[in-house]
Amino acid sequence: MKVILLERIGRTGTIGDEVTVKDGFARNFLLPQGKALRATEANRKKFEGERAAIEKRNDDRRNAAAGIADGLNGKTVVIIRQAGETGQLYGSVASRDIVEALAAEGFTVQRSQIDLTDPIKSVGVHTVPLNLHAEVAVTINVNVARSEDEAARQDAGEDVTVTVYEDDVEGDFAAGQKDAQQDDRFDDEL
Numbered sequence: 001m002k003v004i005l006l007e008r009i010g011r012t013g014t015i016g017d018e019v020t021v022k023d024g025f026a027r028n029f030l031l032p033q034g035k036a037l038r039a040t041e042a043n044r045k046k047f048e049g050e051r052a053a054i055e056k057r058n059d060d061r062r063n064a065a066a067g068i069a070d071g072l073n074g075k076t077v078v079i080i081r082q083a084g085e086t087g088q089l090y091g092s093v094a095s096r097d098i099v100e101a102l103a104a105e106g107f108t109v110q111r112s113q114i115d116l117t118d119p120i121k122s123v124g125v126h127t128v129p130l131n132l133h134a135e136v137a138v139t140i141n142v143n144v145a146r147s148e149d150e151a152a153r154q155d156a157g158e159d160v161t162v163t164v165y166e167d168d169v170e171g172d173f174a175a176g177q178k179d180a181q182q183d184d185r186f187d188d189e190l
Contacts, residue, residue, distance in 0.1 A: 005018075021036075072102075077142055088122055089122060123146060124161070
């Protein structure tokens, strides 16, 4: 289906481009959301008459997204979840959870703007890209932890999924010393 784009759509095209897209993409996404018009002679004339207003509206949206992006770029949000000792979550962190965490910080972001391919299923600091506008993209850090203390330790760079017990470290050292002594005795016998 041939359509006239009213805004920039990913790799498809920019404002005013007349492109051919799959029928389902046009009928189910572009046309209902007002991102494109069918490429008819009447719509071409309508677009040319409103082109300046459409481009101004796009510039306003881009500037608003850029304003939000200034505060968001590189921001870290903390999400507390229950997890096992290995760091595996007893659930997951999805786009909805990130939207709620950002809203608590005072940022308005839609779920569709979060580019999370799979839900987060482990503790740690995860980088999540946000597409605030077709021309404005930022990344945030999502710190998933079991407690506020653990979140602070993760921010400092500590890997909390590795558990090291002092008794094990001392025991391993003593066992290593014992093995070295036995190796020395074996060498003396030869």
